[in-house]
Amino acid sequence: NTKTFALSAQSFRDGVFINPVVSPAVPSEESLIRFSLMATHTIEQIDRAVDILYRNAKQLGILDHKINMVTA
Numbered sequence: 001n002t003k004t005f006a007l008s009a010q011s012f013r014d015g016v017f018i019n020p021v022v023s024p025a026v027p028s029e030e031s032l033i034r035f036s037l038m039a040t041h042t043i044e045q046i047d048r049a050v051d052i053l054y055r056n057a058k059q060l061g062i063l064d065h066k067i068n069m070v071t072a
Helices: 002-013 043-059
Strands: 019-021 032-034
Touching: 002 019, 002 032, 002 043
Parallel strands: none
Antiparallel strands: 019 032
């Protein structure tokens, strides 16, 4: 949960809003982040957001863990 909140806070400071999803909504060892894309987002904006999320997750050591991608 701590790293999930840290990722959310740092990404927000860098201009990307993500929602942390933590216990009790999910098991404590399986926290998530949620974000939304809109048709009005440009490819450049999406690339920038992905770069920011990647950089921040790497700094926090999150990318050392299994990452599950869930799509709706």
